[in-house]
Amino acid sequence: MTMTQNEDDTLVLKTTDTVHVKSYLKTQYVRSKRLLEVVASLNCQNCGHYLSQAAHSNWHGGKGRGLKASDNYVAALCQACHTEVDSGNKLSKDERQTLWLKAHLKTLHYLLLTDQWPRGVPMTDLYLKMHLPLA
Numbered sequence: 219m220t221m222t223q224n225e226d227d228t229l230v231l232k233t234t235d236t237v238h239v240k241s242y243l244k245t246q247y248v249r250s251k252r253l254l255e256v257v258a259s260l261n262c263q264n265c266g267h268y269l270s271q272a273a274h275s276n277w278h279g280g281k282g283r284g285l286k287a288s289d290n291y292v293a294a295l296c297q298a299c300h301t302e303v304d305s306g307n308k309l310s311k312d313e314r315q316t317l318w319l320k321a322h323l324k325t326l327h328y329l330l331l332t333d334q335w336p337r338g339v340p341m342t343d344l345y346l347k348m349h350l351p352l353a
Contacts, residue, residue: 248288
């Protein structure tokens with residue numbers, strides 16, 4: 219580092235050191251009002267109740283403090299199942315995560331089979347890894 223003086227008598231500290239900085243890609247969030255509407259129109263993919271809502275993942279899809287996961291990381295769950303997944307105490311964390319994952323996979327599979335998955339919305343890596351047959 220060197221200290222130099224400008225014409226206006228201010229001092230400027232200059233560094234010649236090389237600093238290596240790691241950069242990370244930010245999550246590109248998927249937002250789709252249409253997908254959320256379609257998911258909420260389905261029966262609960264856990265218990266079968268006819269009233270459901272779009273339950274975002276708590277473990278995947280870029281969820282963070284104050285941020286919901288991407289809309290494609292969603293499952294059709296009724297209010298009771300959604301509450302149990304988010305903040306329930308009847309199931310362990312692993313059981314809640316498994317419940318949501320099964321409902322997520324069933325939701326996506328149904329929407330694909332019935333040609334209701336919105337165009338332009340990417341599939342999740344969770345679904346693609348499962349290699350579920352579409353017929």
